[in-house]
Amino acid sequence: MARSEINRSGEMEVFVRVVEQGGFSAAARACRMTPSAVSKLIARLETRLGTRLVNRSTRALQLTPEGCAFYERATRILADIEDAERLAGAGEQPVGRIRLNTSASYATHVLAPILPEFLERHPGVTLDLIQTDLVVDLLAERTDVAVRAGPLKSSSLIARKLGDTAMVVVGAPSYLARFGEPKAIEELDRHNRLGFGYARSVDGWPMRVNGGTVIVPTVGRVTASDGEALRRLALGGAGLARLASFTVRDDIAAGRLVPVLEDFNPDDREAFHAIHTGQGGPLPSRVRALLDFLAERGKVS
Structure with missing residues (x-):
């Protein structure tokens, strides 16, 4: 198939839905496709990429390391496409869901009092708040931003300090x-x-x-x-x-x-940081809006 005939963004959207919905059947319903069509699309994508992205079983769907890497890049690319279309059509207004992982202490004493202000500033954004003190895998948990306390380990994650x-x-x-x-x-x-x-x-x-x-x-x-x-x-x-x-x-x-x-x-x-994935490239406007807001209003002391 000629490169120009491949709908790569469409493949990415279906693959991301498969990961986020946890299976082919649920993704098929979300994409208004049949489970067979979704399964064949993922198989074609794996063949074209020359690697297995998901391990299939009767109980669960598990990403391979290559699948994890492809999911991370695909979500960033799709977010960039959304931002580009939004910027061209109606200005750079943050829109969409942000998945934020933070400790119960930060959520209670810092985030809760200022969250109404953030939502008022950005009416097109919705926030999915997960509270835990445990360090989570941002990619595996499909997390956009995490607020973490304590020293940071060397990694590919990008950190913005929120005080100490x-x-x-x-x-x-x-x-x-x-x-x-x-x-x-x-x-x-x-x-x-x-x-x-x-x-x-x-x-x-x-x-x-x-x-x-x-x-x-x-x-x-x-x-x-x-x-x-x-x-x-x-x-x-x-x-x-x-x-x-x-x-x-x-x-x-x-x-x-x-x-x-x-x-x-x-x-x-004890230092606090807002963490996100990536290598310093452009962020989805909704994520950038939250990071900027936390750096402005969400500091600890």
Whole structure:
């Protein structure tokens, strides 16, 4: 078949639908095609590319590494086509869905108060918000932007810094009344130290001792999968927690939580970044709009 006769953008659209819908039948319904036609189109695409893009089974459809790479590029190309048509026809107005992955703490204390402003600025954009403290694979989870805390690993992801925040150990007045306020690190041994239920870059609480830093393990009776859950546990009097200051600033001011062991705080700060895929090329206008907005209004301190 001559190169000019191949509808490559059409093939990409069907392939992307197959991935996002999780199978040929669902994609066929979305594309108003028959499952057989979708299956044959993907087979022709794989033959033309000379590689398998998906592994088929009766239970699930799984992308091959080549399929993952092709999906990432195809979604970017299709988004660029949409942007080009929009720019030529009606100006560069962000339109479409943005899939944003972020922690519950950032969503609650930073994003929620400013989100109405973003939606008002960009009425053509819809937001799909997923909350988790776990590091996700942006490509596998079909995520446009992720807000992550902590040090970044070297990767092909592009990061925009959203500031950094101090860390503080806090406890509820009710908890401190029952168990006492620790005045030295050794006294933490008799306290319930709330921690995360998964591995982090620093697995414990850094504490300053004699000019150096020691790591106090979070040995306690309760762990949680996100920082906001730890905050609520601390508010309820379940134990002490070491949390980002922007999440507990209002609680401290209102007396709901009390900082402890401040003299032993190493003054470390946790950085926040907005992450997206790509190699620095043009972004879909909807994604660029969100990144610009977060850099303007979504910073932590």
